Amino acid sequence: MRRRPNYPAGLGSLVWLFLVGLPLYVLLISTFRTTSNYSSQGPLTFPSQLTLQNYLNDFSNGFGQDFLNTLIVTVSVVAIVLLVVPPLAYAIVRARGRRITIVFRVFLLGLAIPAQAVIVPMFYVISQAGLYDHLIGIILPTAAFCLPVCTLVLTGSMRDITPDLYEAMAMDGASPWRVFLQLVLPLSRGGLSSVVVFAALQAWNGFLFPLILTQSDSTKVITLGLYNFQTEHGVDVPGLLSAVVLSMLPIFIVYLFARRALVQGLMGVGGK
Structure with a gap:
C-alpha cells in the first residue's frame, strides 16, 4: 500500500528548518563581513566581499x-x-x-x-x-x-x-x-x-x-x-x-x- 504524503509534517519540518537555519546563517555569514558592511546592509543580506579579518583580529x-x-x-x-x-x-x-x-x-x-x-x-x-x-x-x-x-x-x-x-x-x-x-x-x-x-x-x-x-x-x-x-x-x-x-x-x-x-x-x- 502506498502511503499518503504527510503535508502538515513536511510543512512543520520546513518551518523548523527555517527557524534553526536562519540564526546559523546570520552567525556564520556575519563572521566574514566588515563592521561597516554589517551596519549598513544588516545581518540578513549576503555580503559582496568576504573577509577573514575578523578571525585574525580576534587573535591579535x-x-x-x-x-x-x-x-x-x-x-x-x-x-x-x-x-x-x-x-x-x-x-x-x-x-x-x-x-x-x-x-x-x-x-x-x-x-x-x-x-x-x-x-x-x-x-x-x-x-x-x-x-x-x-x-x-x-x-x-x-x-x-x-x-x-x-x-x-x-x-x-x-x-x-x-x-x-x-x-x-x-x-x-x-x-x-x-x-x-x-x-x-x-x-x-x-x-x-x-x-x-x-x-x-x-x-x-x-x-x-x-x-x-x-x-x-x-x-x-x-x-x-x-x-x-x-x-x-x-x-x-x-x-x-x-x-x-x-x-x-x-x-x-x-x-x-x-x-x-x-x-x-x-x-x-x-x-x-
Whole structure:
C-alpha cells in the first residue's frame, strides 16, 4: 500500500528548518563581513566581499590567550573527572554494604545545590587557599560540581554489565583492579563518553567561577573574553560572532567523535 504524503509534517519540518537555519546563517555569514558592511546592509543580506579579518583580529586582541586558558581548564577538569569518577562508580556498583549506599546518596546531594548558592563561601575558601586569580582556582570548583552528575551517569552505565561477566573474570583469578581495567572500562565506553562531553561542556562554558574567582587578563577565559568586543562606543558584532564560532569548534569536534557513544550512554545502554 502506498502511503499518503504527510503535508502538515513536511510543512512543520520546513518551518523548523527555517527557524534553526536562519540564526546559523546570520552567525556564520556575519563572521566574514566588515563592521561597516554589517551596519549598513544588516545581518540578513549576503555580503559582496568576504573577509577573514575578523578571525585574525580576534587573535591579535588576546583571544588566543583566552582560548588557551579555557583549553587548560577544560582538559584539567576532564582529567580530574576521569581519575575520580570511574573508580568511584565501580566501587558503588560492586559494593553491597549499606554504608556505600548512604555515601552515594549523600554524594548525590550535590545535584540539588546550585553553584550560585555556594559562591560566597567558595570565594572565601579559594582566597584563603591562595588560589584566587589562578586557573587552578577555577579547575577545582568546576570539577567538584561535575562529579555528582558524572558519577550518576557512569554508575548507571556500569550497572548494565551483567553479573555473569564478573563471575567469569573471578573464575579466571582476576583481581578487582584487573576486572576494572579489562572488563568494566571497555564496556563503559558510552558512559565514559557522556562523562567526558558533560565535563568538557561545563568547563568550556563556565562563567560564574571565572567571573568571581579571577580578575587579571592572564587568567581570563573565553566566556569573559567575549566582553572585550563591547566598548563604550558600541559592539563589534562581526568580531564577537567570529569569536563565538571559534569557541564552538572544540566542543563540536569532541561531539563529532563521541556522538554515538554519547547517545548510548545517555540512553543507559552503554554496557550492552
